[in-house]
Amino acid sequence: MLQFIIQGRGGQGAQLAGKLMADMFFQEGKNVLVYATYGGARRGTPVSSSLRVDDKPIRMRCDIEHPDVIVCFDPSLLEGGALLKGATAQTIVLINTSHPAEEFAHLGDFKVVTIDAMTVAKKYQLGRIVNTTLVGAALGLIGYANVELLEMVVAETSPVKSENNVAACMDGYRIASEGSC
């Protein structure tokens, strides 16, 4: 089973990122279970999307304890340590920031990777919408191969600027796949 926790703040598109990835794995024939938790859907409060992907039916209905990947939309979400609680030495922690990964070494023994998704989003006139870039990067980091399907699902899922979102997602994917995060 592959487990992702994607956390952003209300309005940043973390929930949509989880749904997009779920839809992609679903279309590949995988079993998926994705849900979002939030303390009241308000702009600015943390919103987490939890995604499980497996070849077998997924029966458990509980929080993800040891995620394979954590996607963090904003370093301020790391304060307090709740997001990284179940992370292990095998967990990929992808952080959207212009700072290098070394600056986050103090967080613990995880595979910390950073990407400046805001710059990618701006390059494609997406303003502050970094979710598609981060989805691309997360999938690049786990070596996901079905790029054609990813492009198609991003295009279908984007409420606006579908081509720009696909381009940003592919930039994220390339940066991560090439190890340039």
Added chain:
Amino acid sequence: MKADSNRLLLSGNHAVSHAVKLVKPNVMPVYPITPQTPILELITEFHAAGEMTGEIMTMESEHSAMAAAITASLTGVRVFTATASQGLLLMHEMLHYAAGARAPIVMFNVNRTLGSPWGFWPDQTDSLAQRDTGWIQYYCENGQESHDTTLQAFRVAEQILLPTMVIHEAFYVSHSMEAVEIATQDQVDAYLPEFNPPHRLDPQIGESWGNTVSQIMFQNHRRDMGDAMERVLDVAKKADQELEELVGRGYGIHEQYRCEGAEFIIVTMGSMTGTARDAVDELRSEGLPVGLLKIKLFRPFPVADVREILSGIPKLMVLDRNYAPGTGGILYQELKAALYGLEGAPEIHGYLAGVGGTNISPANIKEMVHSAMGEKPVAHSVWKG
């Protein structure tokens, strides 16, 4: 989503909306509340797109929504509504009325914590607190089961003439997206007969409901309701079997999972069941004789079945994601009452697990099993998780 298939990636709530679309209710009085609102939102979208034709009434409160549902139902038409938490509590007075009026309304309830304090978490206390209202109650563990059970609920409610509540939990089911196989219109048309009750409010017939009655008339009416509840057990089993013949998915009114040779049985309702299945598989692979009993139909409570299934089992562990202050877990109370006086009745460990939506993992359940195996139970619910 694959257009060529009925297998869609849906939230549990939207799986319910699709079922409601297929049963074509005539009247749907609605009022929004988190985390139920997506059920009614998608229904109104179907309606706006011309895919549903019933009348949607936007009410000013849940109490009014239920009042409208009762009066519409008494005219002999099919009625659906949905609510959650505080909304269900605001309906409480009308829930008793609906059952007494023998109005076969189907309502979906999404379990959510009750204020105060405020929260949005999965907790079954809201619907379990309505257990004495005379509504049939079904608890579901995933979106597929919620879809299929909504179809069954109309069949059972309209045959028995009692209102029926179908229930799943906030977020873990309501907002979880997973693959759900949608029944076809042909299947549902073949499954669900037209609703045509013998008595209804109709100026052409000239009937009424709501007279003041004598003591004995009231008592006899309650006895009739009780007799109807008794009939639900067989009618619900049959409704499940016949849907299974059409769509290939059946659940029973309860389910025994890996109970063969079991000496310890975990009892659950709702989404905790899925988590417990994983725990049971792991415990079995450790060589422990542990099984699972899922209670799906909670009202009427399947007392005779439960006594038969659990007779001779040394130990039970009941997991309650609900809490009645002063008594404890509600499923625990119901099971103790059901098993009273049974020869070879099991010892029962009642655990409050997941109250307020606290997280319960397969590992947590395994730990509880291990500790319960080596302990004598106490006579009250114990906090876990």
